[in-house]
Amino acid sequence: MVKNESQKINDLIFKELIRKGHSEKKGSKIWNLADSKLLFCSEEQPQAFFDFEGKSKYQKEIDSQEMNIINNNIKNIKNKIKDKSINIVDLGCGSGKKAAKIIQKLKNFNIRYCPVDINSNLIEAAIDTVRKENPKEVIKMQWIISDFDNIENISKSVRYKEYQKNIFLLLGSTIENLEIHEILYNIRRSMKEGDLLILGNNILTKKPQKILELYKKSATLEQLLINIPKGLGFKEEELEMDIKLKESRIEIYYNLKIDKTIELYGKKIEFKTGDKFLVLLSYKYKKKDLVEILNMYFNEVDMKISEDGSYTLVICKK
Numbered sequence: 001m002v003k004n005e006s007q008k009i010n011d012l013i014f015k016e017l018i019r020k021g022h023s024e025k026k027g028s029k030i031w032n033l034a035d036s037k038l039l040f041c042s043e044e045q046p047q048a049f050f051d052f053e054g055k056s057k058y059q060k061e062i063d064s065q066e067m068n069i070i071n072n073n074i075k076n077i078k079n080k081i082k083d084k085s086i087n088i089v090d091l092g093c094g095s096g097k098k099a100a101k102i103i104q105k106l107k108n109f110n111i112r113y114c115p116v117d118i119n120s121n122l123i124e125a126a127i128d129t130v131r132k133e134n135p136k137e138v139i140k141m142q143w144i145i146s147d148f149d150n151i152e153n154i155s156k157s158v159r160y161k162e163y164q165k166n167i168f169l170l171l172g173s174t175i176e177n178l179e180i181h182e183i184l185y186n187i188r189r190s191m192k193e194g195d196l197l198i199l200g201n202n203i204l205t206k207k208p209q210k211i212l213e214l215y216k217k218s219a220t221l222e223q224l225l226i227n228i229p230k231g232l233g234f235k236e237e238e239l240e241m242d243i244k245l246k247e248s249r250i251e252i253y254y255n256l257k258i259d260k261t262i263e264l265y266g267k268k269i270e271f272k273t274g275d276k277f278l279v280l281l282s283y284k285y286k287k288k289d290l291v292e293i294l295n296m297y298f299n300e301v302d303m304k305i306s307e308d309g310s311y312t313l314v315i316c317k318k
């Protein structure tokens with residue numbers, strides 16, 4: 001039987017539940033489902049993502065800060081690209097709107113756009129955006145539906161004929177929701193001489209408590225997150241959201257309000273009132289922390305900061 005998209009997503013959530021398992025605290029189980037790919041892979045995508053992008057105050061702030069800082073640094077980026085033919089490998093492409101703007105400004109280069117995302121709908125959207133925003137250019141495309149775990153293979157597979165140089169984009173503060181050391185290690189391993197990583201990320205300037213308030217008010221984020229326990233068969237009314245701040249890390253849980261047994265793929269799991277699902281871990285970095293981490297992986301780290309100090313664009317070379 002061919003599985004539909006929603007069954008595949010539920011499989012993925014269930015596999016993560018089994019793979020990561022649970023810990024116990026005061027007699028309750030804490031199930032770890034904090035993985036950014038689950039956050040963005042809901043069946044209602046890409047609409048849920050676009051709603052989030054369009055309505056979330058936090059995300060809007062990220063996007064406008066990031067676009068400004070990219071515009072102000074496009075010359076700098078161009079100067080660091082030493083080849084005429086390049087692959088723009090857009091890691092976690094989302095709607096592709098940032099890559100589309102960057103491509104517009106790289107007129108003198110031969111570009112192959114390589115969107116990478118766990119969500120095939122978002123890849124389609126990104127390709128459309130890049131084509132629409134660059135109607136006069138003939139842009140080659142090679143899209144890859146994949147988890148970030150596979151970056152090394154992706155990086156190899158896109159190097160083709162004269163397109164031997166990879167410019168990796170990791171924008172939209174995507175790294176906040178990932179294991180930063182794991183992804184940077186994978187990117188570094190995948191890079192060859194002359195490749196670049198362009199990273200866009202928030203800088204922690206506000207008190208973390210203020211960021212926590214933004215998360216608490218975000219109904220759009222809640223719409224994305226609820227899909228994770230729903231994918232396992234829980235109903236919204238059976239769950240209660242709980243947001244915590246641990247130093248400079250945001251943790252979001254759903255607490256279970258009832259006892260419930262879920263049976264999936266021949267496996268029965270008993271959940272009890274008070275059990276928790278950890279659905280989001282978001283790490284907030286101060287400038288000095290981010291520089292320190294990036295310097296561990298790259299020989300050249302050129303960090304540009306927005307006027308108000310709250311956003312950074314970093315161009316990294318191995």
Ligand SMILES: C[S@@+](CC[C@H](N)C(=O)[O-])C[C@H]1O[C@@H](n2cnc3c(N)ncnc32)[C@H](O)[C@@H]1O
Pocket residue numbers: 035036037038040041091092093094095096098116117118119122146147148149170171172173174
């Ligand atoms: C915060 S959004 C950023 C989107 C876009 N880069 C931007 O700046 O607007 C994160 C993107 O990464 C994708 N993503 C998250 N985790 C992923 C993973 N583990 N593997 C592949 N894609 C992932 C999501 O589907 C989403 O499109």
